[in-house]
């Protein structure tokens with residue numbers, strides 16, 4: 773299922789079968805929970821140009837170098853075989869991204885203000 777698209781990639785929700793490669797690369801109590809769990813799968817769209825491909829390969833490389841950190845949405849695995857389409861597997865964030873969260877909150881506040889104005893008018897009648 774597609775859950776988002778950004779500057780150059782598409783992101784899907786997926787289910788990891790078995791253990792994530794990060795469990796072996798960085799064995800710790802925190803990484804051991806990435807087994808048979810929900811994940812976000814980031815891929816290039818079909819029409820990606822060379823610069824998007826380079827950016828994505830660099831992003832994967834960068835996330836690999838950072839590795840797992842409990843304060844970051846971390847890499848769990850990836851595909852970097854040049855024969856295959858590059859793919860990045862990351863922790864799934866069930867509450868979506870911060871931008872959407874802030875926008876939704878603002879909408880909720882606007883609704884509240886609208887209702888308040890409506891009630892004020894209603895009281896005056």
Ligand SMILES: Nc1ncnc2c1ncn2[C@@H]1O[C@H](COP(=O)(O)OP(=O)(O)O)[C@@H](O)[C@H]1O
Pocket residue numbers: 775776777778779780781782783812845862863864865866868869
């Ligand atoms: N780990 C994740 N969990 C849940 N949703 C995600 C995750 N990563 C990305 N997304 C969704 O996909 C969108 C695009 O991802 P992003 O990494 O910003 O792509 P790009 O690098 O192409 O800009 C995000 O705005 C968000 O809605």
Ligand SMILES: [Mg+2]
Pocket residue numbers: 778779
């Ligand atoms: Mg983005």
